[in-house]
Amino acid sequence: MWKGRLDPHGYGVFDVDAKPHRAHRWILEYHLGRKLRGDEVARHMCHTKPCVRIEHLAPGSRADNAQDEIKRGRRRRSVHEDCGHPLTSSAKAKCRQENGVKQPVRFGFTPHERFMLDVDTTSDPNGCHLWIGRKNQAGYGRFGVDGTLKLAHRWALEQKLGRKLGPEEVCRHACDVRACVRQDHLEPGTRLENARDTVERGQHYNAHRTHCKRGHEFNEENTYIAPTHGKRSCRACALIRNPRKGPKPERTHCKHGHELTPENTMIRASTGTRDCRECGRIRTRESQRRKRNKLLAGESPVYTLTHCKNGHEFTEANTYITPASGSRQCLECKRERRRKRKP
The missing domain is CATH 3.90.75 (Homing Intron 3 (I-Ppo) Encoded Endonuclease; Chain A)
Structure with a gap:
């Protein structure tokens, strides 16, 4: 069997002197020691188009090749649809005598x-x-x-x-x-x-590749498989294309230069991120300073909350404003704390 490339009809193709030749015809010519004439063809006695075994090949004419196909059942003459008689003069007359009517014609194979x-x-x-x-x-x-x-x-x-x-x-x-x-x-x-x-199944044209085009190995840690189309990609190459996607180094200082020690670090329960306690204290002091300046200038600070965390309304009688910071305190909550302290 020919393992090389095939033409659209299924015959092997073999290049000789930069010209394509049909493989079975070339091997027959090589065995005969001459080229086939223009009216000659290479007949397959086994009727397998990719076969190039010399014992299965023989020279002949196109008529001989057509007769071989008819004998092996690979080519059928046009026949009547119902009775199967071929379209010959004697068969037409016999068909009319047997059936009495003209039969529909079926041309060739189904x-x-x-x-x-x-x-x-x-x-x-x-x-x-x-x-x-x-x-x-x-x-x-x-x-x-x-x-x-x-x-x-x-x-x-x-x-x-x-x-x-x-x-x-x-x-x-x-x-x-x-x-x-x-x-x-x-x-x-x-x-x-x-x-x-x-x-x-390892049938993909890139399945045999063990390294990417930059030389990174496709191991378990360096390989990403997309869930949508199943293609693999190199993680190291992705970091080269976009360094921001890589793992970020752990911070040792905040953006203002304060060291993130265990005593100076607060972990947020909602997001799990780390915050600098010193920066938080600075923000609180700055907020209190702005409120105090507004009070000294005679401006009333803008408060957005109307109730405290325990649900008491910030009315004029229930509100105490701290002179130093300008923050509000709920008097009802203050009384409840005092009552709890008393034995």
């Missing part, structure tokens, strides 16, 4: 019969039905139906499901063999599921 002519169901040890007809550059079979070329495995799956696949659907191979058209090995899916299958 699509399913033509499809099975290019399927090898016996050679693969894993039970795959291999497509031996024309293929595209990716190795998938091509099958012509209704004047259009379709992917052979996709057409086989559509026949199994009884419907056409949608534009967002693809045909997934459970056996990972692109030339397989066995319906048991095919199932519908999305492009995302198909891409994940290639990554999980």
Whole structure:
């Protein structure tokens, strides 16, 4: 079997002197010691297009090649739809004598019969039905139906499901063999599921790579796998592109230069972040200074809260303003604290 590249009809292609030649024709010419004439073709006695075994090849004419296909059932003459008589003069007369009426004509094979002519169901040890007809550059079979070329495995799956696949659907191979058209090995899916299958099974074209383009190794710590499409990326390269995404070093001082010692550090319960106690004391003193200056200037400070934390309203009779800082205190809360201190 030819393992190199194939032409659209499934025959092997072999370059000689920078010119492409069909592999089976070239090996036959090499064995015969001469070039085939213009009216000669290389006949496959095994009827396997990629085969280049010299015992399976023989020279002949195009008529001989056509007769071989008819004898092996790969080419059928046009026949009557119901009785199966070929469209010859004697068969037409016999058909009219037997049936009495003119029969509808069926030309050639049905699509399913033509499809099975290019399927090898016996050679693969894993039970795959291999497509031996024309293929595209990716190795998938091509099958012509209704004047259009379709992917052979996709057409086989559509026949199994009884419907056409949608534009967002693809045909997934459970056996990972692109030339397989066995319906048991095919199932519908999305492009995302198909891409994940290639990554999980090591079939992706980048699966063999162990390092990124900058030389960083794809180990467990340095590899990020995107949850949406399953692609992997290098974490070290991501830090080079955007250094802000990297881990930030632990702070030892606040932005004003105060050291974040255990005594000078406060952990917020809501967010878990660290705050500088000295900065908090400075902000409190500054706020008290501004309020005191407003009181000395005769301005009344603006208070936003109308009730204290215990729910008492800040009325004129229930409010005490501290002269030093200008902050408000609830007199009712003050009385409650005094009552609790008394035995």
